[in-house]
Structure formats: structure tokens, C-alpha cells
Amino acid sequence: MKLDRSSVAWRTWFPWLLATSVGWAVAFPVGHAVAHAVGASDPLTVFRCILVGVGGGCFYLEEGAPHGGALFGMVFGAVFGLVVAIPQWLALRPRASRAYWWVLASTSAWAIVYLVIRTLFWPLAAGINFPLGLFAGGAIRGALDGAVGGLMAGLTQWVFLRKWVVHAGWWVLGSLIGVTGGWLVAWLVGVSLAEAIGVGLSVLVGGGIGGLVVGAISGIVLYQIWRNPAGEEITAG
Secondary structure, eight states, X not given: OOOOHHHHHHHHHHHHHHHHHHHXXXXXXXXXXXXXXXXXXXXXXXXXXXXXXXXXXXXXXXXXXXXXXXXXXXXXXXXXXXXXXXXXXXXXXXXXXTTTHXXXXXXXXXXXXXXXXXXXXXXXXXXXXXXXXXHHHHHHHHHHHHHHHHHHHHHXXXXXXXXXXXXXXXXXXXXXXXXXXXXXXXXXXXXXXXXXXXXXXXXXXXXXXXXXXXXXXXXXXXXXXXXXXXXXXXXXX
16 A cells, blocks of 8 residues: 555644644743742742642742752753653654653653753853843853753653664754754743733743744654654554
8 A cells, every 4th residue: 555655744743743832832831830849948839839830920939949950950851851741752652662761761851951951051151241132142042951952852862763763863953953943932932922921821832832843843853764664663654
């Protein structure tokens, strides 16, 4: 039977695009809520974080605590990776055996990524005087965060992808480009809309649009490498 490649491509790319966009939209506010709840100093604040954090209530809770520290970075990264990976896993399940490994790879990768970003990159960036102003400086930092995250997550995911497809190395490049672009777009959209619609909603919208960028780019790479299966069980769709 001859496969309609355009149909196969659509059935591979579109679910991945949708899964990534939804995952990113939810991952940013939920990650912040959980990370702040873990570091909060009293049970009432923890309860408030869990209930209203996704609406922006947990972005600025305690002086000096919100956006720094190894614990915050590791917790945020782990939650972010988990929330993004779950819908992606659902998109991968019909096409690959043991796709649950994707969740483990993504969760551990993003935990390490944000541990490094919060404890190393952000303190270094804080001492840099960006000539184009605070907005441009934040955009540059967002792109750098995305580049680090895309590279490290791509490398970790590659370990599992290579069991399913032959040319899995291309995934690392796709992840690097996609996450860098997506992180930059998410930051720009979130900051631009924060005053008009509120911090929580702007993070949700920015994350969703950034996720579309990530899903669109990485989904193209995913389809291309999926055409050359390796030894693990894989279906054509």
C-alpha cells in the first residue's frame, strides 16, 4: 500500500504542534506556582500559590525570593519539563513504543537546564549593561535561556529518539532553533501584554504562542527523521 506522505506529515506535525503549544502555555504559570509554593515561608502562601498561581498570584510573593536560587530553578524546570512532556508523550504514543521515556528525559533535562540558568547564567547576566535597554536586554537573555534549554533538552531527548529513528542527531539542532525562537517569542509576547491583560494571563498567552513556534519547527524535524525508523517498534501512521 502506498502511503500519502502529505497525510502522514500532517498527522505527525499537527498533533505535535498542538501538544507543544498547550504544554508551553500551561507549563510557565504552573511551574512558577509550584516553585513559589515550595519556597514559601508559610502554609497560607503555599495554599494561595497552588490555587491562584496560574492566574499570576505567585509571580511576586516575597522580597528577594521569587526569581532566584537553585531550588526554585530546579523545581520550576522539572515542572516545566513535565507539563510540556505529557501532551507531547500523548502525541508520540501512537507512533513509538515506550514513549513514556520522553517524559522522564524532558523532566530531568529541564530541571538541570533551569538549575544552571538560575545559578549561573542569570547572576552573570545581571551584571551586564545591555546597550539597547532593559527590554532588549531581557529579550537577549530570553533567547540565551532558550538556546541553553533547547540544546540541553535536545541532547537528552536524542538519547531516546535514536532508539526509534536513524537520523536522531538532527533533533538536537531542531530543538536548539525551535526552543530559542519559542522562548524569545514567549518573552516578547508576555512582556508586551502584561500591563494590558495582567501578568498571569500574559504568561499563559505568551507561552502558548511561543509553544507554537517550538512545535512548528521541531515538528518539521520530527516528521523528517520519523521517515527513517531504527530498531524500536514504530508505526507509519
